[in-house]
Amino acid sequence: MSSSPLPPASALLHWYDRHRRALPWREAVRDPYRIWLSEVMLQQTTVAAVTPRWRRFLIRFPSIAALAAAPWEDVAAEWAGLGYYARARNLHACAQAVAARNGFPDTVEELRALPGIGAYTAAAVAAIAFGRPVVPVDGNVERVTARLHAVEEELPGARPRLSGLASRWMEQDAARERPSDFVQALFDLGATICTPRNPACALCPWQAECEGRRQGIAPSLPRKAPKRDRPTRLGVHFLLRDGAGRMLLQRRPPRGLLGGMLGLPGTPWRESGWTPEEAITYAPAPGLDWHALPGEARHGFTHFELRMTLLTAEAPPGLEVGGEWWRPDAAQDALPGAMQRLLLLAEAAAAMASRPPRAG
DNA sequence: AATTCGGGGCC
């Protein structure tokens, strides 16, 4: 397998010149800030989800200096709903580090040392923004490589082997002349031809060199180790409203799940349930008249399924509680998805109360 | 080496 000939970079580049995706971060002059931002947003996130958020982010933070100078609260609000919030924290820290040194470094090693930039993103920025002849290995490249070389070893164990095989592609002159286009061509090949299911091998510029296709096992690659089952966790949250219709939000601890983001106060999330008496001890003002809203909000995280119920109360004038008072519409935009679902639950309960459902 | 991090789109 390691002795198989390299698939021709020239064929892939020729295909890319005709079929590449029109993506917004490919339009402008090569700006490391814009390319870095796209790469961070695209970590474990689809192009469709990223595209509008990437545009909006650049309107709010047009330069890395603007991002570096912004308060964290503004960055968090802009990232809300995108997930993996450590990315936003590291993005902010990275912007400050880059601004302090007057621009991005242009080598893999220096990029790799910045917050939130791992092996993949360092190689991607180096190749796409600075034309360095390196191959970033993402899910697309792993899949293309596993199929091309018929690697049957399971992920994640096969990762070093796949990375080594992929890096050899950049040895060709045609690739080294256009590193930025070549690596993006690999992404597009994986996203549009060499797809996880039902790959369009008949349209592939590398079909003749693909050992997985020759063996008829391409669609089943790469193989992956079985995943663990996701437990269910339960939590109770508190919707405290003041006389002006605003709600109490609290900034979550800076690390861990939803770290640094706003949220409704609540109990910890655990696998056993909560009695109302037990839950209320976590309330921002346990002495108030808390009552339960009907229904629950569900939210899927990567490693557990969360089910949340809601207790609500009215804050008397002058109540002293920690946190911030937010209008519901502004809060909905600034909250991560799990917390947005709680507000939707409250809205549904309010609609139910004002217009009781009829039978039939 | 394994775990912890979100959320959405698509089959």
Add this chain to the structure above:
DNA sequence: GGCCCAGAATT
């Protein structure tokens, strides 16, 4: 309902 997505940091 499961799978995947231009992964990184932590332990």
